[in-house]
Amino acid sequence: MLKIWSMKKEQEKAENAGEGTTAPAPKKKRxxxxxxxxxxxxxxxxxxxxxxxxxxxxxxxxxxxxxxxxDEGMYKGGRFSFSFNVTPAFPHEPPKVLCREKIxxxxxxxxxxxxxxxxxxxxxxxLNLNAVIVGLQFLFLEPNASDPLNKEAADDLRNNxxxxxxxxxxxxxxxxxxxxxxxxxxx
Amino acid sequence: MASANVHPASEPARWKYLDxxxxxxxxxxxxxxxxGSVVARAMETMKVLVIGAGGLGCEILKNLALSGxxxxxxxxxxxxxxxxxxxxxxxRQEDVGKSKAEVAAxxxxxRVRGVRITPYNCKIQDxxxxxxxxxxxxxxxxxxxxxxxxxxxxxxxxxxxxxxxxYKPLIDGGTEGFKGQARVIFPTVTSxxxxxxxxxxxRAAVPLCTLASIPRQPEHCIEWAHVIAWDQEKPFPxxxxxxxxxxxxLYQKALDRAREFxxxxxxxxxxxxxxxxxxxxxxxxxxxxxxxxxxxALKIASNxxxxxxxxxxxxxxxxxxxxxxTYTFRHExxxxxxxxxxxxxxxxxxxxxxxxxLLDSLAARPEAQLRQPSVRTATKTLYMQLPPSLExxxxxxxxxxLAELGLDHGQEIVVTDPAFATVIFMFKLKFKSR
Numbered sequence: 134m135l136k137i138w139s140m141k142k143e144q145e146k147a148e149n150a151g152e153g154t155t156a157p158a159p160k161k162k163r164x165x166x167x168x169x170x171x172x173x174x175x176x177x178x179x180x181x182x183x184x185x186x187x188x189x190x191x192x193x194x195x196x197x198x199x200x201x202x203x204d205e206g207m208y209k210g211g212r213f214s215f216s217f218n219v220t221p222a223f224p225h226e227p228p229k230v231l232c233r234e235k236i237x238x239x240x241x242x243x244x245x246x247x248x249x250x251x252x253x254x255x256x257x258x259x260l261n262l263n264a265v266i267v268g269l270q271f272l273f274l275e276p277n278a279s280d281p282l283n284k285e286a287a288d289d290l291r292n293n294x295x296x297x298x299x300x301x302x303x304x305x306x307x308x309x310x311x312x313x314x315x316x317x318x319x320x
Numbered sequence: 321m322a323s324a325n326v327h328p329a330s331e332p333a334r335w336k337y338l339d340x341x342x343x344x345x346x347x348x349x350x351x352x353x354x355x356g357s358v359v360a361r362a363m364e365t366m367k368v369l370v371i372g373a374g375g376l377g378c379e380i381l382k383n384l385a386l387s388g389x390x391x392x393x394x395x396x397x398x399x400x401x402x403x404x405x406x407x408x409x410x411x412r413q414e415d416v417g418k419s420k421a422e423v424a425a426x427x428x429x430x431r432v433r434g435v436r437i438t439p440y441n442c443k444i445q446d447x448x449x450x451x452x453x454x455x456x457x458x459x460x461x462x463x464x465x466x467x468x469x470x471x472x473x474x475x476x477x478x479x480x481x482x483x484x485x486x487y488k489p490l491i492d493g494g495t496e497g498f499k500g501q502a503r504v505i506f507p508t509v510t511s512x513x514x515x516x517x518x519x520x521x522x523r524a525a526v527p528l529c530t531l532a533s534i535p536r537q538p539e540h541c542i543e544w545a546h547v548i549a550w551d552q553e554k555p556f557p558x559x560x561x562x563x564x565x566x567x568x569x570l571y572q573k574a575l576d577r578a579r580e581f582x583x584x585x586x587x588x589x590x591x592x593x594x595x596x597x598x599x600x601x602x603x604x605x606x607x608x609x610x611x612x613x614x615x616x617a618l619k620i621a622s623n624x625x626x627x628x629x630x631x632x633x634x635x636x637x638x639x640x641x642x643x644x645x646t647y648t649f650r651h652e653x654x655x656x657x658x659x660x661x662x663x664x665x666x667x668x669x670x671x672x673x674x675x676x677x678l679l680d681s682l683a684a685r686p687e688a689q690l691r692q693p694s695v696r697t698a699t700k701t702l703y704m705q706l707p708p709s710l711e712x713x714x715x716x717x718x719x720x721x722l723a724e725l726g727l728d729h730g731q732e733i734v735v736t737d738p739a740f741a742t743v744i745f746m747f748k749l750k751f752k753s754r
Contacts, residue, residue, distance in 0.1 A: 163473065163477050163698055164658075164696070164697070164732070164734050164746075165473075165658070165698070166469075166514060166658035166659060168696070168734075169658045169734060169744050170658070172694060172696055172704075172734060172736050172744075173736045173741070173744060175694075175704060175706060175707060175710065176694050176704070176705060176706050176736055176737075176738050177706075177738065177741065178706060178707050180707055180708070185708070185709060186707045186708075186709045186710065188709060188710050188713060191701045191710060191713040191714055192699060192700050192701050194696070194701055194710070221466070222465075225465075225517060225520075240529070242548075244548075244551055244552060246528060246547075246548070246551075247528075248527065248528045248529040248532070250527060253525050253527060253528055254524070254525040254526060256525075258518070280527065280529040281529055281532065282528060282529055282532050282533075284532070284533055287533075
């Protein structure tokens, strides 16, 4: 009745020259598009020696933690962690990334939100998880005063670079900067 | 109450004009699949599923009932809001707050004698494959990409090459203001919704730092309240976008911020619009798109004329933004589509093999030659080469047997390899000892 059946049979005939049909396997849970893409992306991660990952549940590759230990720049000596949560809409939506420590950084607010263009307005499905971790790493090498999420930190960076550096050291040691107490992240 | 069994012979006059279309071949009718004498009966017994009973859904239900379909089912999880009444014409003011699916079903049953409409007031995800298997045709009038992808993946997953009835044509309509689209998907035969995902323009996002430091528009103030202020203050445990109290909290926050930056234009309804991402709907666009979808349903069910998707064009776009423009084209299937592409190939194996032996066999197989494979199933990470922490966690699996890992005959596995960066290999385990 529906024409689709005869079409499919013709398509199959054209594709394979006679392989015996097999008994249908019981229906299994299908691998989702997001899982497929993450499996591929993970194999392409270049973590170098400044980054490591942790998978609380290895069977769930959509949720993991990334650790960054910058080996140069103002944040050298600290260890920062980011939670990665990949939604079923990935790669059509960016992964959700949050900094797990309260840190003093012009582009990361005290709730852990990160201002990185490819995590929001400039995300494209052709980008991958590696692009995100490279972007995060870059934030520690070159904090950016023109995209402020932590306004005080951005002002400090813009107006008094040496003072900003001192504040970074102080905050990383668990100290207080401008009345805000930060978490100790020194290794 | 409507009665389900009204034979067309008893009411020939009623379907006279429809019959002159659906029971006679036209110049392009495929003679091998057309049989005019059984069309009416086939359409009467065919089970059609409509997903969504909103702007498009109301039109679709009405059109199907008036096109000779008599066993229609409709799913919608929403209740009727007063703002729906300007275009969702099956609803009246006293219906506000009631289930869209139920009110729409009762209304059409009352107006079109002999049609039976079964409503489901729930999410499409609440049903399993067995439920979807009972239908012969699915028509979507949805406003979410997520729901489209879900039903698409489900219908593709139903396909069993040995069962004719497992192929469910999917007709999908969509509108946004004056623009719309109608498309037909024959699962695993033509390009699917996942293949066509790049046709959806992503929602434009504003940089987080603009929201945080230099808002310029009322929308920026609302997004700030939604994305930043809510998380900082957490006035309620979970944001419910349909709760007026929650929207009002966001509205007040946005208003304060707009005052601080001297930005006019923040209103309650704009707040609702931004937070819920409401796109203005135009009733006539819904009519145009629903009509196109239902004509395709009639043609697919009756074979009286070639439908969209057979054999060439499968996508009709419509734009009323600047005069009228429509264009029909063929969207190609993607070989690497994660839903309909890459039919799993059989992989000979043995339940007594270790995972390492299975991976070695992948390296040896001439069509694969995968030397650094990473392997997963839908629910289990079997072995990943990278990143190092995951490699370490999954390494013990290498020495377990496939049986110990819970892998059965017929299990689908996904294999990736850095040597084939863009290719994803799908295999289906075939145990020898069967």
